[in-house]
Amino acid sequence: MFTELDFVSVISGIDPLHYTAAELTSVHADIGALHYFRIEYLANPDRRTALLTKVLRYLAHKHFSSREHFAEWCRELENVSRRDPIHCGLIIYGLRTLILQNFRRRDLTDIIYPAVDRLTSTLRASNAQTPPDSMQRAWVQEMVDPDSGLTSTLRTWNEFNQRVVASEKTLQQLRQAIDQDQPDLVRRQLRTIEEIFSKPPPMNLSAHSRIAAIASLFHAMSMSAWEVQRDAFSTADKIVHAENFFMFSYEERLLKKLLSDYLQPHPLNGNVETRLSTPHQPEHSAEEEAHRGDETPPASLLSLPFDFAVHPR
Numbered sequence: 001m002f003t004e005l006d007f008v009s010v011i012s013g014i015d016p017l018h019y020t021a022a023e024l025t026s027v028h029a030d031i032g033a034l035h036y037f038r039i040e041y042l043a044n045p046d047r048r049t050a051l052l053t054k055v056l057r058y059l060a061h062k063h064f065s066s067r068e069h070f071a072e073w074c075r076e077l078e079n080v081s082r083r084d085p086i087h088c089g090l091i092i093y094g095l096r097t098l099i100l101q102n103f104r105r106r107d108l109t110d111i112i113y114p115a116v117d118r119l120t121s122t123l124r125a126s127n128a129q130t131p132p133d134s135m136q137r138a139w140v141q142e143m144v145d146p147d148s149g150l151t152s153t154l155r156t157w158n159e160f161n162q163r164v165v166a167s168e169k170t171l172q173q174l175r176q177a178i179d180q181d182q183p184d185l186v187r188r189q190l191r192t193i194e195e196i197f198s199k200p201p202p203m204n205l206s207a208h209s210r211i212a213a214i215a216s217l218f219h220a221m222s223m224s225a226w227e228v229q230r231d232a233f234s235t236a237d238k239i240v241h242a243e244n245f246f247m248f249s250y251e252e253r254l255l256k257k258l259l260s261d262y263l264q265p266h267p268l269n270g271n272v273e274t275r276l277s278t279p280h281q282p283e284h285s286a287e288e289e290a291h292r293g294d295e296t297p298p299a300s301l302l303s304l305p306f307d308f309a310v311h312p313r
Contacts, residue, residue, distance in 0.1 A: 030069050033058060034076060041080065052080070052087055056094035060101050060206075067107050074115045081119055088123045089140045092116055096207035096248065103200045103246075120144060142211050146254035149261065154215040157222075168212050170196065170205060175216065183225035190235045193217055197239045199246035210251060218258050233262055 037055050041048055064070040077095065081088045095116050102108045124144040138153035154160050157178075165175045174192055177185035196205060196213045220232035239245045240255050247255070 030062070030064075030066070034069075034073060038076065048084065048087065049090070052090055052094075056090075056097070059094070060097055064102075064108060067111070070108050071111050074111055078115055078119065081122070085122065085126055088119055088126070089143070092119050092123060092143065093139070093207050095119070100201045100205065100207065101203055103203075139208070139211065142214075142254055143250050146250045147257055149254070149257045150215055150218060154211070155218065157219055160215055160219065165212050165216060168209055170209065171212060171216055174220070178216070178219050178223065181223070183223065183228045186220055186223065186225075186228050187231045190217075190220065190231055193235055194239065194245070197245045197247060197251075199244055201246050207248075210248075211254075214251065214255055214258070217255070221258070221262055229262075233259065 033055075037051065041051050044051070059073060074095070077091050081091045095112050099109050099112050099116075102112075120143070123140060138151045141148055141151045142154070149155075152159070154164065161175065161179055165171050168175070170192060174186065174189035176182075177189055193213050193216065196202065196210060217232055217236050221229050221236070223229065223232075236255055236259055239247065240252055240259070
């Protein structure tokens with residue numbers, strides 16, 4: 001998962017220590033990076049995932065002065081996805097992260113949204129043919145089939161704690177509080193989730209980080225302390241319905257699914273092991289509002305492992 005790693009280094013053999021910021025943002029350097037990526041990707045099948053990870057870090061770090069060159073990068077990523085469908089999820093998550101990074105740049109997001117729509121349709125078709133428990137469905141299902149809820153990778157506390165959220169610096173205090181069963185600290189740390197989905201979205205997080213935040217809410221609602229369940233539910237409900245939060249459509253549907261499951265009379269963990277050992281006993285129920293607007297879904301990153309992070313520019 002792309003979390004908060006430093007991605008200052010870029011591809012195309014450019015050493016950031018030997019170039020100024022202006023040179024790194026120049027059109028010349030960007031053309032060189034794109035040319036390098038095309039050659040290296042075709043010549044090194046075993047390194048393709050690593051190359052894609054690097055190029056997505058590069059794009060997230062870069063300030064584009066040329067809309068045309070940005071569009072060329074998007075076309076190249078679509079071509080890669082058609083050539084190697086296995087990387088489609090990684091590329092979509094990368095593009096969604098670029099939307100977060102360029103939230104106020106309508107000239108760029110107008111290019112990304114249609115590309116994401118096309119790739120998501122392709123990914124949804126291929127995901128339907130993947131076994132439910134396959135690792136390939138982890139993260140992809142959350143994006144293309146959010147109404148099915150979280151995959152077991154994210155629902156199972158031990159797996160989520162060790163393989164996913166441990167690398168998310170923003171969620172560390174919340175993760176530790178849940179793991180150590182500290183209800184008061186969990187309740188205080190829920191504000192971190194609100195900050196992640198604030199509007200405009202923070203620029204130091206990837207689209208994967210946001211799914212990890214939703215899964216963290218699930219595990220907070222799965223704790224035995226009723227006060228934590230109540231506050232976690234309230235946080236999720238506020239993020240879904242308040243106007244001062246930004247959510248991609250698949251994130252909203254996923255969070256609504258967790259809220260709906262929580263309000264069911266049976267435990268929401270089903271046959272999947274979570275930290276919750278007793279059924280939820282919510283004090284109240286809430287009606288789920290109709291899906292807000294027809295907001296176009298944006299972009300993000302997926303691979304194994306998902307090591308991506310975005311730091312403020």
